Amino acid sequence: MDDEDFLTLIxxxxxxxxxxxxxxxxxxxxxGIAQGSVLFPILMNVILHRLDxxxxxxxxxxxxxxxxxxDDATIATMGNSNIAAWDVIGKLQRxxxxxxxxxxxx
Numbered sequence: 001m002d003d004e005d006f007l008t009l010i011x012x013x014x015x016x017x018x019x020x021x022x023x024x025x026x027x028x029x030x031x032g033i034a035q036g037s038v039l040f041p042i043l044m045n046v047i048l049h050r051l052d053x054x055x056x057x058x059x060x061x062x063x064x065x066x067x068x069x070x071d072d073a074t075i076a077t078m079g080n081s082n083i084a085a086w087d088v089i090g091k092l093q094r095x096x097x098x099x100x101x102x103x104x105x106x
Contacts, residue, residue: 013039044070047100054095058088 052068059066062084065076073092077085 010039010043013037041070051092051095051100054099055088055092058091062088064088 048068048071052066055066055068055073059075062081063078064081064085065074066088067074067076075085075088075092
């Protein structure tokens with residue numbers, strides 16, 4: 001990622017304290033981001049962009065639909081195309097394991 005303004009914004013989110021339930025209570029996060037953070041969908045789009053490209057191309061080839069928001073993905077079919085959908089799901093699982101896992105991140 002080469003967008004320095006975007007990376008600065010991400011750093012600000014990750015290094016600023018988290019406002020606690022009493023609004024006067026601030027804690028520092030040791031790792032990750034707070035659940036429900038506005039940063040979560042943005043980071044998922046950055047992290048899963050390669051998955052989206054792969055899945056969209058794959059789904060277009062076999063005539064099924066793909067949609068994702070954050071870490072939830074849907075494969076939609078029409079009629080009797082369950083076999084195609086399960087084939088896509090298997091290929092997506094392999095892609096996630098081989099291309100995007102922490103050990104296989106390229």
